[in-house]
Amino acid sequence: MKKNKNLITIALLLLLQTTVFAKLFNTDPLISRGVDPHVINLIVTPFNQDVGYKMVTNVDESINGVHTKHTFNLLYDPFKSYGIDIRLQIPKNQVSQYDESDMKEDLDRLMGVQSYLQSERLYDQNSLKYLGKRDGYDVIYFTFKEDAIPRELKYYKNFEGTVYVKDGVLEKIEVVNTKPFYMEGVDVQKYKKVIYFQKPVANEGYLVSKSDINIKGTKQDVPYTSVLHGEVTYYWNESKDIITLENGLNTTHTVNDQAYKTIFVELDRTLPLLGQDARKEGYDLPKAFGISLISMVQQTRFYMTSFVVDGVDISDKFDENSKYENVTMVSMLQFDTWILPFLNLSLFLGGTDTSTDLTLDTNPICTVVGCVGGGEKTFEPFNTNSLLYGVGATLGGGVGNYFTTINFQYITAYTKSADVQTEVTVITPLVGYYFQDYGVRVMVGGMYEDLKEYLDFDLTEAGAPNLKGRVGLTAEKWAGTFGVNYDFTRHWVGNVVLAYGKDFQNASIVANYRW
Numbered sequence: 001m002k003k004n005k006n007l008i009t010i011a012l013l014l015l016l017q018t019t020v021f022a023k024l025f026n027t028d029p030l031i032s033r034g035v036d037p038h039v040i041n042l043i044v045t046p047f048n049q050d051v052g053y054k055m056v057t058n059v060d061e062s063i064n065g066v067h068t069k070h071t072f073n074l075l076y077d078p079f080k081s082y083g084i085d086i087r088l089q090i091p092k093n094q095v096s097q098y099d100e101s102d103m104k105e106d107l108d109r110l111m112g113v114q115s116y117l118q119s120e121r122l123y124d125q126n127s128l129k130y131l132g133k134r135d136g137y138d139v140i141y142f143t144f145k146e147d148a149i150p151r152e153l154k155y156y157k158n159f160e161g162t163v164y165v166k167d168g169v170l171e172k173i174e175v176v177n178t179k180p181f182y183m184e185g186v187d188v189q190k191y192k193k194v195i196y197f198q199k200p201v202a203n204e205g206y207l208v209s210k211s212d213i214n215i216k217g218t219k220q221d222v223p224y225t226s227v228l229h230g231e232v233t234y235y236w237n238e239s240k241d242i243i244t245l246e247n248g249l250n251t252t253h254t255v256n257d258q259a260y261k262t263i264f265v266e267l268d269r270t271l272p273l274l275g276q277d278a279r280k281e282g283y284d285l286p287k288a289f290g291i292s293l294i295s296m297v298q299q300t301r302f303y304m305t306s307f308v309v310d311g312v313d314i315s316d317k318f319d320e321n322s323k324y325e326n327v328t329m330v331s332m333l334q335f336d337t338w339i340l341p342f343l344n345l346s347l348f349l350g351g352t353d354t355s356t357d358l359t360l361d362t363n364p365i366c367t368v369v370g371c372v373g374g375g376e377k378t379f380e381p382f383n384t385n386s387l388l389y390g391v392g393a394t395l396g397g398g399v400g401n402y403f404t405t406i407n408f409q410y411i412t413a414y415t416k417s418a419d420v421q422t423e424v425t426v427i428t429p430l431v432g433y434y435f436q437d438y439g440v441r442v443m444v445g446g447m448y449e450d451l452k453e454y455l456d457f458d459l460t461e462a463g464a465p466n467l468k469g470r471v472g473l474t475a476e477k478w479a480g481t482f483g484v485n486y487d488f489t490r491h492w493v494g495n496v497v498l499a500y501g502k503d504f505q506n507a508s509i510v511a512n513y514r515w
């Protein structure tokens with residue numbers, strides 16, 4: 001009897017384990033119906049398919065009851081040498097209705113976001129839930145991962161979606177907004193997007209066949225509606241062969257290109273080297289070339305370790321607390337280029353205005369009859385101007401939203417009035433995180449300044465004949481660093497960096513334009 005009880009116990013445990021594993025295996029309601037849940041990404045970006053296609057699009061836009069109709073063709077090609085390529089074909093008789101530069105800017109931004117979207121899972125896997133049958137369809141509910149949606153598409157964070165599967169075949173995916181939002185000048189109250197699918201004959205999986213978007217809201221405080229319908233007319237593979245679909249429809253479409261003007265952004269560039277390969281791996285690279293205006297203020301304290309005038313060492317006359325402190329205003333132009341996706345080289349040219357306070361702490365002169373002199377003496381601040389020029393390099397990389405950079409600068413400052421030339425090496429290692437929802441990168445790290453250890457001076461031209469010498473200097477070379485970077489557009493970037501250390505502190509503001 002005891003053996004039978006043991007057998008029953010074992011059987012129950014096995015049954016329980018089997019039930020648990022079966023439940024876990026079938027947790028995903030899409031996988032259990034033979035649909036890869038990653039297909040949900042296509043509702044955000046239909047450019048996430050490894051096929052080229054052409055979509056004919058019609059838009060009916062109404063502003064305060066006045067209707068305007070637009071027609072254009074969208075060409076998507078993932079097989080270009082530089083990765084994703086998206087082009088618009090506008091009927092020549094409608095070209096005057098559009099601003100071509102704005103359209104190129106939108107295409108450039110769209111392709112940049114697309115590089116990121118290709119490498120991310122946008123839906124929240126834990127949100128998948130089977131809602132039951134509806135009009136013969138199995139309906140699966142989902143929402144999006146908030147930290148995966150880029151700021152350009154942040155309104156998707158408040159979208160709810162449904163997937164419709166019939167007899168094991170994916171038919172369509174639909175999303176609607178749960179909160180009002182602002183998009184491209186429109187205060188959107190209601191938004192609904194539906195994409196439909198077809199299956200290719202020779203391959204598994206699904207291809208987007210149609211897309212419908214309905215928007216209702218206000219624009220400039222008047223009623224606004226927009227109805228968009230896009231239909232794919234044909235697909236092609238990397239060999240430029242037309243892809244045949246199961247239903248035999250939309251297998252080819254001939255277009256008279258002479259009737260259209262094609263709007264596109266030229267991305268086939270030499271620099272950065274290996275940039276095309278990086279884009280294909282889902283990395284959105286910055287523009288290759290940049291020019292920056294840099295404004296910085298730095299306060300530095302130097303302690304004097306030696307004092308030689310006209311070859312005579314008079315260091316013993318001064319206490320170790322002798323110092324000079326200066327406040328320097330820096331204005332520079334920086335020219336830079338990305339040579340490799342992870343390597344940037346730059347040139348600097350600018351000038352400084354420096355105000356210096358000198359404090360001498362002299363030792364007393366002592367004899368057998370006593371000590372005289374000594375003590376602290378300050379002087380009136382004196383001002384100098386310097387010419388700055390130098391070179392720099394930046395190494396950078398990241399995983400997900402985390403990144404790290406290390407910046408090297410070698411800068412020469414020449415002060416004509418004292419005939420002084422100073423070389424300074426600056427190394428700034430940083431780690432940071434990209435807050436996508438706000439488009440802000442926050443960085444922390446350190447700043448190393450190889451501050452000069454001596455200062456040569458020649459005051460002959462300043463009215464002191466033959467007064468030349470060298471002052472030995474020392475100062476703490478490290479400071480903690482904090483920075484914030486913000487991309488206003490794909491061309492305009494700004495950042496603020498603060499450094500605080502024992503003997504130097506600085507703050508810099510950079511405005512950068514890239515092309």
